Amino acid sequence: MDSGNGKQWIRRRRYRCLLISLSIFIFLVLLIAILAVTVFRVRDATTTVNSVKLGGFSTGLNIPNLGLDINVTLDLDLTAHNPNRVSFRYGAGTADLLYRGEQVGDAAIPPGEIGARSSERMNVSLTIYAAKLIGETALYAEVLSGSIDFQTTTRIPGRVTVMGIFRHHIVTYSSCDVAVNVSSRSVQNSNCKYKAKI
Structure with a gap:
């Protein structure tokens, strides 16, 4: 049973890492998009x-x-x-x-x-x-x-x-x-x- 709980714990940990990594990636993409549309919006020279x-x-x-x-x-x-x-x-x-x-x-x-x-x-x-x-x-x-x-x-x-x-x-x-x-x-x-x- 301990090996089953250990595998389940590792699976949960991987799932959490994946969710955190995906959340950070989505946050960075949104941040870049917001900056590109607002602060770095191209204006006419x-x-x-x-x-x-x-x-x-x-x-x-x-x-x-x-x-x-x-x-x-x-x-x-x-x-x-x-x-x-x-x-x-x-x-x-x-x-x-x-x-x-x-x-x-x-x-x-x-x-x-x-x-x-x-x-x-x-x-x-x-x-x-x-x-x-x-x-x-x-x-x-x-x-x-x-x-x-x-x-x-x-x-x-x-x-x-x-x-x-x-x-x-x-x-x-x-x-x-x-x-x-x-x-x-x-x-x-x-x-x-x-x-x-x-």
Whole structure:
């Protein structure tokens, strides 16, 4: 009889250990799930255009081609903000300069990392490809009117990794309408919009 009670005692002990282990495992899974949904919930990273400045501007007549040469450099002061509790690692981004919907200039935004709940400032210079503007007849009218309208767009792809397990890809976008004053050679006004995709 003692051997029967001993086996039953060992069986109960194994059963208790199994229940305790299973309870701890379920508790840890629930804790991780709750933390992932609340504290470590992925929030949208944002890219904000702080200012748009005219870095360089020159116009001239291109007599051999019977056209107008325009060289414009726009300096964008950007801030990328990471509201998450973990770092945001972003890849190579792009900044494009558009004239009437056509790309006439671009610049690369180098990859990097933004710490948890912090921001990083970036300066990007967009230069116009003058050859792409030679055939634009509307450009001549805008130069004569004293104001040239451009659009700048930025795209920065990245990811947030929570607890080394959960990866969330985020892409931030910004779009600005910019009016360049020809006579004062400055940015007359700019209007920007922002969005992010998870």
